[in-house]
Amino acid sequence: MSEVLAIEVEGLVKTFGGLRAVAEVDLRVPPRSIYGLLGPNGAGKTTVVNIISGFLAPDRGVIRVHGRETHGLPPYRIAREGVARTYQNIRLFPGMTVLETVATGAYHRRRSTILGAVLLSRAERRERAEVAAKALALIERVGITASPGALAETLSYGDQRRVEIARALAAEPRVLLLDEPTAGMNDAESRQVGELLLGLRAEGLTLVLIEHNMRLVEEFCDEVTVMNSGAVLAVGTLAACLEQPDVREAYFGKRSDARRIETLRRARRG
Ligand SMILES: Nc1ncnc2c1ncn2[C@@H]1O[C@H](COP(=O)(O)OP(=O)(O)OP(=O)(O)O)[C@@H](O)[C@H]1O
Known part of the structure; x- marks a missing residue:
């Protein structure tokens, strides 16, 4: 039997008024992979991520996270299924420090009760210390250069951006x-972010990234889905997708701009 996918999306549809932002999108993200979601501006990428993470409800479609159906669940329930996210707009x-901000990511995993927090019980104090230690380790791991006590803003x-990643990681996600x-x-x-992603993948995480930096995608993504106007244009390696005329047209316009494609190829060769 084949391995259960980390994320499986079938027939996803989302409309805003008359606009079909996501039109029958399928997505199959293998576990322990770095998966790129690509496409020009307005292709529908963020909407797909918003739906997978529960911040938007789909009009239609099925989403499974490690085999469990999650479409329609609120964000906190999807977070409990092991999904964390970062945002396009930070x-x-x-007023919160770097350390406090990263620690908020661990919130939904905490065991203490509200009463425990009010009374600052021994268990509560121990848990706070654990969360702070974990947040400090993450701050170092993602390469934040500022002091943990600095105001994040x-x-x-x-x-x-690194604070956002550390905060998401504090939830100990699988995806x-x-x-x-x-x-x-x-x-x-x-590149440093790319190396971080490799390290996370090696630890068993699945990473899905919306990314415009083709060099990074080429170097670090195992596979990509290219979207345009809400629909999936191509699935596969970046190189294979870029061979498709409709992908090139979506990125570079109808009169395929040979120079830009050559620049991209050179970037891929490094
Ligand atoms: N809340 C919303 N209300 C109305 N329209 C929206 C909303 N969110 C997204 N859209 C529209 O849906 C389409 C897809 O947007 P989306 O942000 O998903 O694209 P994207 O591929 O992530 O683009 P970008 O790379 O520019 O972020 C766009 O036309 C956008 O204007």
């Missing part, structure tokens, strides 16, 4: 959905 809480753009994790990062910073 969402940090004003004052960090550089790259560090803010991590990353919406443009390297946006605004330079090549070295992006």
Whole structure:
């Protein structure tokens, strides 16, 4: 029997008013893979991630996470199934330190009760210390250069993105959905994120990333799905997808821009 997929999406549909943002999308993400969700602006990628993570309800379609149906469940229930995510537009809480922000990611796994928190019982104190230690380890692991005590909102753009990743990892997910994790990062910073993803995959995580940096996708993604206008255009390795004329047209326009394609090929060759 074949292995259960980490994420399986069948016939996903989402409309906003008259706009079909997601039109009959299928997605098959193998466990322990780094999977790219690609496509030009407005293709429907973020909407798919919003639906998988429960932030939007689909109009139609089936979603399974490690074989369990999750479509229609609220975000906190989907988080309990082991799905965490980051956002395209960084969402940090004003006035919170890096350490506090990362620690919030562990919230839904905590065992203590509200009464325990109010009374600050020994179990509560021990759990808080465990969460803080774990958050510190994650801050180091994702390569945040700022102090854990710094206000998260004052960090550089790259560090803010890393805080988001660390916060998502604090939930100890089995599947991590990353919406443009390297946006605004330079090549070295992006590669560092790529290396982090490799390390996470080696530990058994499944990573799904929306990513526009083709060099990164080529180097780190095992497989990709390319979307355009809400539909799936191609599935496979990036190289195979880029051979498809409709994928090239979606990215570069009808009069296929040979120079841009050549630039991309050169980038892939490194
Ligand atoms: N809440 C919403 N209400 C109305 N329209 C929306 C909403 N969210 C997304 N859309 C529209 O749905 C389409 C798909 O958007 P989506 O953000 O999923 O695309 P994307 O592939 O992630 O694009 P980008 O790379 O620019 O983030 C777009 O036309 C967008 O304007």
